[in-house]
Amino acid sequence: MTELMVRRGRGRPPRSHSDGHVTRSVIVRRGTEMMTETGFFSTSIDQLLTTAGIPKGSFYHYFSSKEDFGLAVVENYADYFGRKLSRLFENTGRAPLIRLADFVAEAAAGMERYAFQRGCLLGNLGQEVTLLSPEMREKITATLQDWEDRLLVLLQEARASGELKAGLNIEDSAACFWTGWEGAVLVARLRRSSRPMENFFTIYLGTLQSPFTLLTEGP
Amino acid sequence: MTELMVRRGRGRPPRSHSDGHVTRSVIVRRGTEMMTETGFFSTSIDQLLTTAGIPKGSFYHYFSSKEDFGLAVVENYADYFGRKLSRLFENTGRAPLIRLADFVAEAAAGMERYAFQRGCLLGNLGQEVTLLSPEMREKITATLQDWEDRLLVLLQEARASGELKAGLNIEDSAACFWTGWEGAVLVARLRRSSRPMENFFTIYLGTLQSPFTLLTEGP
Numbered sequence: 460m461t462e463l464m465v466r467r468g469r470g471r472p473p474r475s476h477s478d479g480h481v482t483r484s485v486i487v488r489r490g491t492e493m494m495t496e497t498g499f500f501s502t503s504i505d506q507l508l509t510t511a512g513i514p515k516g517s518f519y520h521y522f523s524s525k526e527d528f529g530l531a532v533v534e535n536y537a538d539y540f541g542r543k544l545s546r547l548f549e550n551t552g553r554a555p556l557i558r559l560a561d562f563v564a565e566a567a568a569g570m571e572r573y574a575f576q577r578g579c580l581l582g583n584l585g586q587e588v589t590l591l592s593p594e595m596r597e598k599i600t601a602t603l604q605d606w607e608d609r610l611l612v613l614l615q616e617a618r619a620s621g622e623l624k625a626g627l628n629i630e631d632s633a634a635c636f637w638t639g640w641e642g643a644v645l646v647a648r649l650r651r652s653s654r655p656m657e658n659f660f661t662i663y664l665g666t667l668q669s670p671f672t673l674l675t676e677g678p
Numbered sequence: 679m680t681e682l683m684v685r686r687g688r689g690r691p692p693r694s695h696s697d698g699h700v701t702r703s704v705i706v707r708r709g710t711e712m713m714t715e716t717g718f719f720s721t722s723i724d725q726l727l728t729t730a731g732i733p734k735g736s737f738y739h740y741f742s743s744k745e746d747f748g749l750a751v752v753e754n755y756a757d758y759f760g761r762k763l764s765r766l767f768e769n770t771g772r773a774p775l776i777r778l779a780d781f782v783a784e785a786a787a788g789m790e791r792y793a794f795q796r797g798c799l800l801g802n803l804g805q806e807v808t809l810l811s812p813e814m815r816e817k818i819t820a821t822l823q824d825w826e827d828r829l830l831v832l833l834q835e836a837r838a839s840g841e842l843k844a845g846l847n848i849e850d851s852a853a854c855f856w857t858g859w860e861g862a863v864l865v866a867r868l869r870r871s872s873r874p875m876e877n878f879f880t881i882y883l884g885t886l887q888s889p890f891t892l893l894t895e896g897p
Contacts, residue, residue: 466780496808503717539805575810585864586805587717600868635881638731638874642861649819655857662854667879 483521487510490532493537496576498583499529500590526592529584533595536580537602544606548613555617556667559610559636563660567653570644575651580642607633617667624669632667639663702740704730709751710758715795717802719809745811748803752814756821763825767832768895774836778829778855782879786872789863794870802862826852836886843888851886856870858882888890 489511504525508515508552522528547562570577581599588596616628623629639659646655708730712721727734741747766781789796793858800818807815832847842848858878865874 491825497719498805500716501806501809578805581868582861582864583805585868586717586797586802587720588867590720596868603865603868631877631881632727634874635878638861638865638878639854639858640861640863642801642857642859645801645860645864646822646857648807648821649800649815655853658850659854659857662850662885666885 463575482513482517486513486518486521486528487531487535490528491535491580492577494532494583495536495578496583498587499595500587504528511594526595529591529595530598533580533584533598533602537598537605540602541605541609544609548609554622554662555620556615556622558613560660560664563656566644567647567656570647570653570656575648578648579641579644582644585641603637606637610636614667622668622669627667635666636663696865701732701736705732705737705740705747706750709747710754711796712801713748713751714755714797714799715802716812717806719806721748745814748810748814749817752799752803752817752821756817756824759821760824760828763828763839767828773841773843774832774839775883777832779879779883782875785863786866786875789866789872789875796866797867798860799865801863812827824855825856829855833886841888842886846886854885855882 468491486507490502493507504518505515508518518528522531533605543565544562547573548558549566550558550561553561581603584591584595584599588599591599610633611629614623617623618627640656643656643659647653705726708726709721712726723737724734727737737747741750762784763781766784767777769777769780772780800822803810803814803818807818810818829852830848833842833852836842837846837848857873862875862878866872
């Protein structure tokens with residue numbers, strides 16, 4: 460959620476590219492960075508293009524409107540975040556709940572690395588939801604659903620390996636994680652501390668774990 | 679957080695007021711409504727004044743800048759919300775944890791009444807934190823701290839009446855409630871459903887309650 464989503468090149472990108480695809484992805488990446496800081500409406504396309512060294516014409520070559528661009532940014536973020544969750548949640552070298560702890564630790568480190576300037580794109584855009592188009596809202600909720608589904612699979616694994624409390628409703632638990640997580644990222648930015656994320660996770664973990672399981676490093 | 683914060687008058691307010699205080703509070707209330715929907719930067723002062731039927735000069739009579747106005751709006755929200763929490767959390771006719779459940783039920787009903795258009799002012803502004811002045815950020819975090827302190831008092835009462843698990847760290851629990859709550863309000867708006875709030879609260883409540891206490895209506 461807070462990880463580097465751009466592999467920075469050396470210096471500012473060239474003013475024009477023979478490969479149009481490169482320019483489009485540069486604009487999308489810069490937009491993703493800006494919107495994870497300040498959301499959709501506060502992101503200025505002019506400022507974005509100036510800092511990325513891209514002429515305005517290029518933007519409208521690739522995107523019909525800021526709205527169209529916003530959809531591309533959410534898509535890019537969903538792809539980036541989906542890859543991150545695959546890497547962490549499907550890391551079978553670690554016990555299932557440890558993988559979730561790995562996600563939390565990586566996100567907290569990412570927040571610190573960016574001095575709590577960057578939050579979660581979905582959280583930022585979610586606060587602007589009354590102003591967003593139905594398409595944007597739909598893409599945001601679908602992405603959130605994807606994260607929930609991925610966590611549900613992880614919790615199924617945790618259950619199979621005996622890490623979970625008996626009778627736990629893992630659908631509700633998966634939903635509750637992302638709900639609490641969005642709030643934790645928000646409060647972490649306000650307080651400039653990863654403590655809200657760690658505190659939420661510690662308490663959340665207690666709702667999952669079987670009293671007979673100690674959370675230790677995976678096999 | 680999502681409750682009505684304005685007692686609507688009949689029809690639009692008059693274009694001028696002999697009592698300046700009335701005009702100032704009309705502007706602040708309208709600003710509070712708008713910012714709980716869309717945050718600080720997307721709130722247009724021009725639009726605000728037009729819909730409230732107040733001339734632009736009046737605004738700059740009361741506020742030196744939009745920033746100054748934003749501070750007044752956060753203050754107004756903090757007062758409003760503090761009164762709400764007093765009413766609910768200090769309602770000694772109800773068992774302590776029931777009072778917290780009352781808060782959740784009232785907030786969920788408020789979200790529904792406004793068709794999930796309004797969120798939490800602190801959550802909305804929190805997402806814009808990198809763009810806000812240090813004074814605004816300070817006021818937001820102080821308000822969040824006030825809510826946490828009030829919940830801590832309630833949890834102390836719950837402990838005294840035997841409702842809580844032994845050994846619970848109630849400072850961490852109080853912080854975790856507001857963290858998760860901000861996320862729950864955000865996701866409720868995105869999904870246009872109070873289910874995320876109810877789901878979070880059910881799971882959160884399980885982290886507090888003594889297994890020997892059933893949550894039923896207070897004495």
